[in-house]
Amino acid sequence: MNSVDDKRISLVVGGIKGIGAATSRRLARCGPVFATYLRDEAAATRFQESAGREGLPIRTMQADVSSREGVIALLAEVAKAAGRVDNIVFSAVNAHLCQSLEVSEDAWWKVLETNTAPFLWLGQHMPRVSGQGGRLIALTSPFSRRYVDGYGAVGPSKAALESLVVYLGVDLARYGITVNAASGGLIDTPLMRSLVPENHIGAVARRTPLKRIGTPEDFAGLIAWIASAEASWMTGQIVSLDGGYFLR
Ligand SMILES: NC(=O)c1ccc[n+]([C@@H]2O[C@H](COP(=O)([O-])OP(=O)(O)OC[C@H]3O[C@@H](n4cnc5c(N)ncnc54)[C@H](OP(=O)(O)O)[C@@H]3O)[C@@H](O)[C@H]2O)c1
Numbered sequence: 018m019n020s021v022d023d024k025r026i027s028l029v030v031g032g033i034k035g036i037g038a039a040t041s042r043r044l045a046r047c048g049p050v051f052a053t054y055l056r057d058e059a060a061a062t063r064f065q066e067s068a069g070r071e072g073l074p075i076r077t078m079q080a081d082v083s084s085r086e087g088v089i090a091l092l093a094e095v096a097k098a099a100g101r102v103d104n105i106v107f108s109a110v111n112a113h114l115c116q117s118l119e120v121s122e123d124a125w126w127k128v129l130e131t132n133t134a135p136f137l138w139l140g141q142h143m144p145r146v147s148g149q150g151g152r153l154i155a156l157t158s159p160f161s162r163r164y165v166d167g168y169g170a171v172g173p174s175k176a177a178l179e180s181l182v183v184y185l186g187v188d189l190a191r192y193g194i195t196v197n198a199a200s201g202g203l204i205d206t207p208l209m210r211s212l213v214p215e216n217h218i219g220a221v222a223r224r225t226p227l228k229r230i231g232t233p234e235d236f237a238g239l240i241a242w243i244a245s246a247e248a249s250w251m252t253g254q255i256v257s258l259d260g261g262y263f264l265r
Pocket residue numbers: 030031032033034035036037038053054055056057058080081082083107108109110111131156157158200201202203204205206207208209
């Protein structure tokens with residue numbers, strides 16, 4: 018595969034905010050990055066402008082990955098612009114909060130169609146566009162297998178995503194593509210702050226052995242390592258980063 022010093026072309030789905038934005042910036046040190054958003058064009062413009070001022074090779078793109086056709090169109094557009102895609106990071110999320118006993122049928126499918134299904138479509142189509150040593154990387158949460166209030170739909174969507182990491186990990190190995198997930202405890206993003214009360218964030222920081230919640234850059238560092246040549250023999254894994262929170 019390419020060495021880490023070679024240019025790697027990355028696609029970060031949900032790549033203009035929070036963890037996705039930090040990941041786009043981090044991967045831009047290794048080559049061009051295509052960073053997608055769904056609705057927030059103003060935020061995409063601000064992100065594009067600040068990346069430009071910093072000289073980072075990041076291009077923002079609007080894309081809806083909630084349908085198979087949307088994923089195929091996105092990959093075709095990136096491959097047309099860059100020739101291939103080496104790293105795909107799937108950071109998009111529908112963070113709909115609800116209890117499992119209350120989730121509506123509509124909300125259930127909407128959560129799955131954003132949080133889980135696109136990863137399958139990305140995996141199915143990645144061999145057609147990937148270069149040497151492809152990397153398909155999901156973002157997940159320890160609350161895929163543990164209970165937390167309000168995660169009645171998002172938690173199961175992340176559990177299915179983690180299972181796809183295993184199945185795609187085996188099935189994409191023949192194409193030289195590894196499939197892994199980075200799993201994070203509480204990470205300081207605007208989305209997380211809009212959902213979690215301040216007193217709860219403080220309590221998590223105090224209970225964490227390393228005494229703080231995570232930053233998007235903590236998470237982006239792990240993703241960059243998974244995308245690097247050093248991680249070329251790792252596939253099908255869920256790698257956790259939580260400051261030691263779940264050790265006790
Ligand atoms: N923050 C945490 O504590 C934490 C912890 C563990 C794991 N994670 C995971 O890390 C990832 C990023 O989280 P974050 O907090 O940094 O969120 P975020 O990036 O602020 O928001 C998610 C992004 O996904 C995009 N998106 C939503 N639906 C989409 C669709 N159908 N097609 C394309 N893009 C779509 C949104 O675009 P628009 O803004 O344009 O709508 C937004 O840019 C998520 O998978 C999350 O579950 C987060």
